[in-house]
Amino acid sequence: MIYTVTLNPSIDYIVHLPSLQLGEVNRIQEDFKLPGGKGINVSRILNQLEVENTALGFLGGFTGKYIEDWLVAEKSNIHFTHVEEATRINVKIKSGVETELNGQGPHIEAAVAEDFLKQFDALNPEEDVVILAGSKPASLPEDYYQTIIQRLTDKQVTFVIDTTGEELKNALPYHPLLVKPNHHELAELYDTTFQTDEDILPYGKKLIESGAQFAIISMAAKGAILFTPKGVYHGNVPKGTVRNSVGSGDSMIAGFVGTYTKTHDPLEAFKVSIACGSATAFADDLAKREEIDALVKQVTISQL
């Protein structure tokens, strides 16, 4: 079973308008209120790929209920922990450019946070994989991800982590199955800048040398690079019109992990991963199965 962990879910309020005038009343052309948070997005794509999974995390208030009701209606397996304060609402403004306003998230009571960790003790290293994705509410201890990772590695449970900065760096020695920073996040991680795709290569390799089993560096419309202990591969992105790229990185993670756990073929998993990312970028909500299948054929993987 794959478990996704979203410590800080959100309702994503996606608004489309021709342009955004600061200091004025702006009239929205079209809007969507979607369940969000990185792990939840991964779960929703895994469901499309028919990969069994359970979504874990913290939900609270009317916003938490909205997300829970949506996921139940989609027949997702969920096992959320309830908190007093309401789950955040993240605003994603599409006005030619994409502007995001992400909330802090609710207060998580210390006892609830401690209790949440117990779920990981029941996992089976033979068959369970845990995907940790997204930010954590400020009230959780600074080292909360580190604590989860320690529990998982003590039990030899495979994990994936999608976070940035020190949290990502600290996770590498524990051999995550996959990490997926985008090229900006990778540059920031190593305090550098990239002018060309070649510049990315030594830093992607560093992720593997530091312990990651696989690393995908996504570059939005410019495709993605897969780093493995055996080689480095580039994948192109399919053609299409971008509607809403929120969740495209999460869709990539679902595509890779969902396929790899079934096939143990990293290149096939990379192909599906890119198709999932792009199918989500071309849709209003996250991608649907038929949209993903239609794009897989357009992805070509080449060794670098």
Ligand SMILES: Nc1ncnc2c1ncn2[C@@H]1O[C@H](COP(=O)(O)OP(=O)(O)OP(=O)(O)O)[C@@H](O)[C@H]1O
């Ligand atoms: N303009 C685009 N055209 C085609 N595919 C795209 C585009 N933007 C994103 N994608 C797809 O989504 C994948 C992930 O995009 P990106 O590199 O922006 O990741 P990300 O920053 O983690 O995404 P996000 O944080 O928005 O979920 C890309 O590798 C690609 O497959």
Ligand SMILES: O=P(O)(O)OC[C@@]1(O)O[C@H](CO)[C@@H](O)[C@@H]1O
């Ligand atoms: O604030 P975080 O946790 O870093 O990111 C949250 C978020 O931007 O990530 C998802 C897209 O990847 C959205 O559904 C959600 O709003």
